[in-house]
Amino acid sequence: MTPEELRRLAESHEEARPEPRHCIKVCVAAGCLSAGSDRVREALQNEIAQRGLENECEVKGVGCLGLCTAGPLMLVEPDGVMYQRVTEEDAPAIVESLGKKSVEQLVCPSDMSFFTKQYKIVLENSGVIDPEKIEDYIARDGYTALARVLEEMTPQEVIDEITRSGLRGRGGAGYPTGLKWSTVAKAGGSRKFVICNADEGDPGAFMDRSVLESDPHRVLEGMAIAAYAVGASQGFLYVRAEYPLAVKRLRTAIRQAERLGLLGNNICGTTFSFHVDIRLGAGAFVCGEETALIASIEGKRGQPRPRPPYPAEYGLWGYPTLINNVETFANVAPIIRNGGDWFASIGTEKSKGTKVFALAGRVRNTGLIEVPMGITLREIIFDIGGGIPDGHRFKAVQTGGPSGGCIPEQYLDMPVDYDSLAKVGSIMGSGGMIVMDETSCMVDVAKFFMDFCVSESCGKCVPCRVGTAQMYHLLNKITSGEATMEDLALLEELCDMVKYTSLCGLGQTAPNPVLSTLQYFREEYIAHIVDKQCPAGVCQMRQ
Amino acid sequence: MNQPVRVKTLKIDDRDVSGREDETILEVARQNGIFIPTLCHLEGLTPIGACRLCLVEIKGVSRLLPACVTRVEEGMEVYTQSERLQKYRRMVLELLFSERNHICSVCVVNGHCELQSMAQILGMTHVSVPYRFPRLPVDASHERFVVDHNRCILCTRCVRVCDEIEGAHTWDVMGRGIDSRVITDLNQPWGESETCTSCGKCVNVCPTGALFEKGKPVSDRQKKRQFLPYLTMMREERR
Amino acid sequence: MHFTKPSPPSDDKRWRIVEATMRRHGYDHNALIETLHSVQQTFGYLDTEALQYVAKALRVPLSKVYGVATFYHFFTLKPQGEHTCVVCMGTACYIKGAPHVVAAISEKYQIQPGETTADGKLSLLTARCIGACGLAPAVVFDGEVAGKVTPEEALQRIGRWTDQ
Numbered sequence: 001m002t003p004e005e006l007r008r009l010a011e012s013h014e015e016a017r018p019e020p021r022h023c024i025k026v027c028v029a030a031g032c033l034s035a036g037s038d039r040v041r042e043a044l045q046n047e048i049a050q051r052g053l054e055n056e057c058e059v060k061g062v063g064c065l066g067l068c069t070a071g072p073l074m075l076v077e078p079d080g081v082m083y084q085r086v087t088e089e090d091a092p093a094i095v096e097s098l099g100k101k102s103v104e105q106l107v108c109p110s111d112m113s114f115f116t117k118q119y120k121i122v123l124e125n126s127g128v129i130d131p132e133k134i135e136d137y138i139a140r141d142g143y144t145a146l147a148r149v150l151e152e153m154t155p156q157e158v159i160d161e162i163t164r165s166g167l168r169g170r171g172g173a174g175y176p177t178g179l180k181w182s183t184v185a186k187a188g189g190s191r192k193f194v195i196c197n198a199d200e201g202d203p204g205a206f207m208d209r210s211v212l213e214s215d216p217h218r219v220l221e222g223m224a225i226a227a228y229a230v231g232a233s234q235g236f237l238y239v240r241a242e243y244p245l246a247v248k249r250l251r252t253a254i255r256q257a258e259r260l261g262l263l264g265n266n267i268c269g270t271t272f273s274f275h276v277d278i279r280l281g282a283g284a285f286v287c288g289e290e291t292a293l294i295a296s297i298e299g300k301r302g303q304p305r306p307r308p309p310y311p312a313e314y315g316l317w318g319y320p321t322l323i324n325n326v327e328t329f330a331n332v333a334p335i336i337r338n339g340g341d342w343f344a345s346i347g348t349e350k351s352k353g354t355k356v357f358a359l360a361g362r363v364r365n366t367g368l369i370e371v372p373m374g375i376t377l378r379e380i381i382f383d384i385g386g387g388i389p390d391g392h393r394f395k396a397v398q399t400g401g402p403s404g405g406c407i408p409e410q411y412l413d414m415p416v417d418y419d420s421l422a423k424v425g426s427i428m429g430s431g432g433m434i435v436m437d438e439t440s441c442m443v444d445v446a447k448f449f450m451d452f453c454v455s456e457s458c459g460k461c462v463p464c465r466v467g468t469a470q471m472y473h474l475l476n477k478i479t480s481g482e483a484t485m486e487d488l489a490l491l492e493e494l495c496d497m498v499k500y501t502s503l504c505g506l507g508q509t510a511p512n513p514v515l516s517t518l519q520y521f522r523e524e525y526i527a528h529i530v531d532k533q534c535p536a537g538v539c540q541m542r543q
Numbered sequence: 544m545n546q547p548v549r550v551k552t553l554k555i556d557d558r559d560v561s562g563r564e565d566e567t568i569l570e571v572a573r574q575n576g577i578f579i580p581t582l583c584h585l586e587g588l589t590p591i592g593a594c595r596l597c598l599v600e601i602k603g604v605s606r607l608l609p610a611c612v613t614r615v616e617e618g619m620e621v622y623t624q625s626e627r628l629q630k631y632r633r634m635v636l637e638l639l640f641s642e643r644n645h646i647c648s649v650c651v652v653n654g655h656c657e658l659q660s661m662a663q664i665l666g667m668t669h670v671s672v673p674y675r676f677p678r679l680p681v682d683a684s685h686e687r688f689v690v691d692h693n694r695c696i697l698c699t700r701c702v703r704v705c706d707e708i709e710g711a712h713t714w715d716v717m718g719r720g721i722d723s724r725v726i727t728d729l730n731q732p733w734g735e736s737e738t739c740t741s742c743g744k745c746v747n748v749c750p751t752g753a754l755f756e757k758g759k760p761v762s763d764r765q766k767k768r769q770f771l772p773y774l775t776m777m778r779e780e781r782r
Numbered sequence: 783m784h785f786t787k788p789s790p791p792s793d794d795k796r797w798r799i800v801e802a803t804m805r806r807h808g809y810d811h812n813a814l815i816e817t818l819h820s821v822q823q824t825f826g827y828l829d830t831e832a833l834q835y836v837a838k839a840l841r842v843p844l845s846k847v848y849g850v851a852t853f854y855h856f857f858t859l860k861p862q863g864e865h866t867c868v869v870c871m872g873t874a875c876y877i878k879g880a881p882h883v884v885a886a887i888s889e890k891y892q893i894q895p896g897e898t899t900a901d902g903k904l905s906l907l908t909a910r911c912i913g914a915c916g917l918a919p920a921v922v923f924d925g926e927v928a929g930k931v932t933p934e935e936a937l938q939r940i941g942r943w944t945d946q
Contacts, residue, residue: 031916034927068916071929204873206913241819241856242912280819282854284719285910299814299842301716301853306592306612360874360915367916398873432915434873448876452910458853459697459716459723461593466638469721470672490671497634500607501595706843715845717852728844729833730852738844 002268003147006138009260013135020058022098023077027127028061029213030245031206031367036087037072043091057098063214065127066115068367070108075127084108113383114365119346121354122330123370126214131249134256137217143262145336146221149228150270158229159185162332164340166352171197171288171325172400172429173505174351174418180322183312184230187320192232194223194274195316195323197293198239198246201285202401203452205432207356208326210368212239212246215330216253220276222329224263225336227274230322235276238293242283250278285402285456289504290315290323292458303458304504325430327356347373351417351428361398361434364389371416378412381435392437396520400429402449402456403509405516406442425516427509441536442521443528447475449513457506464507467498471514478525481532481541488529492518553619568610568621569597579623580632580661582639583698584611585748587771588707594698596632596661599623607631629665636662637670642721643677644693650752652764657750658696679724684734688746688756690725695753697723701745708774713739725753744770788838791831796824800832804839811842814850818857827858855910863898863905865924865943867936872911874918879932883919884908886933887940903944 026032026041044059065073070084076098083094083106093103120126129136137143149158163178184192196219200208212219223235239247254276257263265273279297286292287302294316296302315321331353335343344352351373357380360366364386371380377397381387388394396406405426407414414420418428436445450472459465474491477483495511495518502508518525527533532541552561555568555577562571567590572579583594592609599610602620610623622628639645639658647653679692702714702725713736717726727736746754747766755764787809790797803820807813817840821832828851837847851857869875869884884895887906891899898905914920917929923939 030927031914031929034914034917034920034929068914071917200913201910203871203876203911204915205911206915209913242909280816281856282815282819283856283910284854296815297812299812299816299850300846301719301849306609358915360918361877366874366918401873432873434877434915436877440877445877448873454720455855456910457720459718459720460591461595462635462638462696463595465697465721465723466642469675470638470641473673473675493634494672497631501598501631501635503592503595503609712843713845715843715849717849719853726845726848729830729848 003144003151006144006147009135010139010141013139020054020056021078022057024057024059024094025062025075025077025127026059027063027065027071027073029064029126029210030243031064031068031210032071032073033245035071035085037074039088040072040074040086040091043088044094047091047095051095053095057095060130061132062128063126063131064123064210064368066118066123066367066369067108067365069365073108073127076102080110082108082110112386114367114369114386117375117379117384118370119354119372120370121334121343121346122211122218122327122356123214123368124334125218126210126368129215131214131216132252134217134253134260137215141337142217142333143221143257145333146224146228146262147268149225149336150268150272155185155229155231158225158336161336161340162229165331165335165343166340166347166350167328167331167335167343168351168418169325170327170331170355170430172403172427174428177324177328180312180324181226181229183310184232184320184322187313189320191234191319192230193316193319193321194227194230194232194235195293195297195321196223196235196237196329197288197290197323197325198237198243199281199287199293200240200243200326200430201288201456202430202432204360204398204434205358205401205430207358207368207431209240209243209246210358211326211330211356212243213249216246216249217257218330218333219250219326220253220257220263222324222332223276224267224274225332226322226324226329228272230320232322233273233275235274236297236316237276237278238281238287238297239278240283241280247278247280254278284458285452286458286504286506289506292504293323294321301458303460304506306503327431348415348417350419355416355428355431357431357433359385359433359435362388362392362437362439363435373417374415376413376415377407380416380433381412385435388435388437392439394435395438395440396436396442398426398434398436398445398513399432400427400512401432402452403427403505403512404429404432405512406436406445406520407516408520425512425519427512439536439538441479441534441538442517442524443475443479443534444536444538446514446517447472447479450475450510453506453510457510461501461503461507463498463501464503464510467494467502468507468510470494471498471511475514478528479534479539481528481539483529485529488525551615551617551619553615553617553621555621556623562615564614566615568599568608568613568615568619571615572610572621572623577623579610580665581611582657582661582696582750583700585700585704585768585771587775588700588703588748591699591703594696595635598628598631600625600628632665633667636665636667637672639696640667640670641672641674643675643679643695645751650694651755652752652766655765656752682733683757684732685736685739685741686734686757687741688733688743688754690727690733691753691755692724693753694751695725696751697725698750699725700748700750701725701754704744704748704771708771708778709740709742709744711738711740711742714745785841788835791835799824800836804836809840811840814840814842814847815854818847818851822857827861829859829861860898864903865940866905866907866922867924867940868907868909868912868922869895869936870912870914870918870920870922871908872913872915872918874915875911875920878918880919883921883931883933883936886937890937891940891944899944904940
């Protein structure tokens with residue numbers, strides 16, 4: 001596959017079929033599927049078949065269109081009309097309306113801020129292509145970055161381009177990707193590995209799932225480019241077993257890419273070979289930590305080990321290993337295609353490019369969004385998210401999952417980037433963003449996350465294993481009205497100790513939800529302890 | 544094989560010391576008579592950095608690092624006894640005491656238990672967190688040994704010695720987090736284990752009374768461990 | 783060292799699927815988790831016989847197999863009910879009322895999350911997050927995800943299984 005061949009394939013794919021005049025793109029990502037989009041798709045196909053319109057109109061399953069709350073969603077091309085909350089009964093009306101006036105009551109206004117305020121790089125193909133057809137991806141410049149890298153660039157040039165782009169790890173910690181790549185590239189040894197961390201464990205986050213279900217080839221291409229840059233020939237995709245659809249589409253994608261010689265031996269006719277294999281996670285949040293993830297791929301209990309040595313020097317089976325998250329890899333091909341400088345021109349000084357967020361909770365438009373770094377929280381929640389429904393008031397937004405914090409109203413106009421979020425006691429995290437209103441009790445939210453950490457702690461080190469259980473016990477005492485101020489002092493002491501003495505990131509960040517709610521909503525803790533009352537009316541007081 | 548090993552000079556608690564580049568802070572500290580508390584560490588077994596008692600402060604490093612797995616580096620300035628470290632260490636012990644059911648007065652190793660003596664050395668006077676009092680079993684099905692989960696601190700020395708030295712891998716850990724427990728084979732009674740060789744190494748390396756030999760008075764329960772560095776050394780020679 | 787492959791615990795044809803998984807990975811001990819996935823997908827749960835067989839076939843210590851099988855929450859050592867209802871307890875679902883859904887089912891069927899009714903009809907499970915946050919609270923009924931589920935709706939759906 002030379003770039004020339006790729007281009008020809010893309011063209012022939014366009015010419016192969018008589019282009020139907022209309023195309024109905026139905027979202028078949030997990031969100032809309034659960035709202036019944038596959039039945040809608042079938043109903044539409046039957047309707048078209050009954051009317052004998054197969055050559056006039058094609059029905060296509062595509063990836064996530066973003067606005068999950070209004071699913072099932074579909075896009076009618078070339079009119080560019082989006083329909084929301086479509087049911088099987090609507091099929092005749094939709095087919096009838098093709099080329100005529102659209103079905104008013106179903107239209108989802110695509111000029112709403114939810115769509116116009118976004119900037120799509122990672123999600124550029126989501127909702128446009130059929131994730132199960134490699135030709136669709138190739139027709140949108142897919143694999144051209146890989147071909148170019150193999151034809152024209154040295155590994156060092158690839159790393160320089162990524163460094164120039166300023167891309168930082170999208171798994172949460174924000175480590176500079178170029179730096180990570182060059183460390184692995186410099187590591188000696190005969191074998192190296194590239195791992196894609198798709199063990200999206202944060203509760204309330206589904207960015208990676210959506211990318212894998214909507215555009216799996218983008219991740220594979222990013223991994224292959226990374227493998228070339230660092231000198232690896234084997235890659236692993238570590239995916240949650242809870243994402244069966246993502247796994248199925250990845251398997252299909254790997255098979256298709258191998259068939260076209262874009263993965264496997266002698267890619268694009270060069271000496272470069274790269275094989276990708278899937279490994280299933282099995283429900284352990286701690287496996288998002290890179291050393292625990294490696295242990296899991298080796299078939300062991302997913303327990304972290306002390307670092308250093310870092311995986312870049314001593315990783316899978318002791319060989320140098322590069323680990324990046326799904327969204328990080330998804331940014332690689334566009335950076336190579338458009339240049340590092342283009343990417344660096346988006347976002348803020350220290351946080352470049354865009355970030356995908358899973359917007360959920362008490363907000364009108366829940367779903368998946370991609371926005372330039374540096375956008376404010378207010379724009380995300382009130383313009384894109386459409387504000388708080390049912391006349392309620394905004395109280396806090398939780399970012400970064402169990403390792404993050406709750407950000408109160410006074411910081412709504414703060415730009416969203418790695419450093420600003422860290423400054424107010426939260427983290428960027430992987431991209432979960434949960435909006436809360438006055439019906440949520442912040443102590444209860446802190447308890448929810450602590451409960452999560454207790455059950456996800458691997459049990460290896462003492463502070464995390466016992467400390468989280470003790471903190472949960474104290475939070476439970478507070479929310480049931482049985483705690484004293486001494487208990488609160490003890491809780492704060494434990495927070496400090498667990499944060500600084502735990503072995504891995506899970507334990508070190510487990511106190512964050514407690515610390516941030518104590519910082520901004522201390523009066524709620526006091527109300528539970530002194531007045532024996534839950535201001536939000538969530539907690540059941542025993543006294 | 545026989546490359547010259549470089550020597551590094553560093554400071555531990557403001558004392559000038561030196562160590563080989565492949566040695567850890569803990570090893571170098573012990574060679575120089577500097578005390579750093581440990582529980583999960585045992586010479587001759589792979590260090591795992593799990594108990595967090597040996598955390599030390601290193602100048603210019605924001606994180607606290609475990610001395611048992613951190614290699615010495617040129618010019619390091621290590622502090623092992625700060626107020627903050629002492630507080631954390633006592634809290635680690637308090638958490639361990641609260642986790643299960645440690646009642647020294649009726650324990651078979653009262654007087655030579657590492658958890659007990661560590662508490663005395665580090666000046667732990669009380670447990671400030673509530674005891675959890677889990678209901679845990681005692682397995683006396685083995686003809687010579689007993690495992691009492693109420694006294695286990697999950698240091699995994701038994702797992703490591705059985706795997707690395709005896710080569711049987713009878714022991715492992717089941718579950719996770721606060722529900723973790725050491726098991727033999729498929730969580731069967733120890734007496735029914737197919738793989739156990741009854742060698743007793745696990746009993747001898749256990750720091751507490753979780754693993755003990757039946758029918759011995761408390762005074763004879765000193766755990767014997769001198770075999771361990773010897774066996775490790777002999778095995779390395781044979782490789 | 784020569785190594786004889788153990789034969790499966792029974793002549794159930796489904797063991798071939800598990801064997802195929804192990805063969806694909808060259809009976810390497812690193813394939814333990816992949817093999818356990820294969821057993822669970824094929825038989826619904828991991829029983830002692832299966833664990834013993836996998837341990838022997840992959841030459842992994844018994845206690846290590848048990849340790850891995852109980853470390854990961856995706857694996858279950860107990861057979862599941864005829865029908866399963868998984869309530870998502872991710873953050874978004876939690877603040878939108880998932881605990882009420884669990885409470886309603888627990889109360890009506892007298893089972894706690896992770897348990898199965900005495901007649902083996904229904905297993906109630908909770909998930910950490912199934913990634914359908916845009917549709918919170920989400921519940922998976924026999925593998926089919928439903929969004930924005932109220933306690934009443936959940937009981938109604940389950941009622942269709944149990945009231946026959």
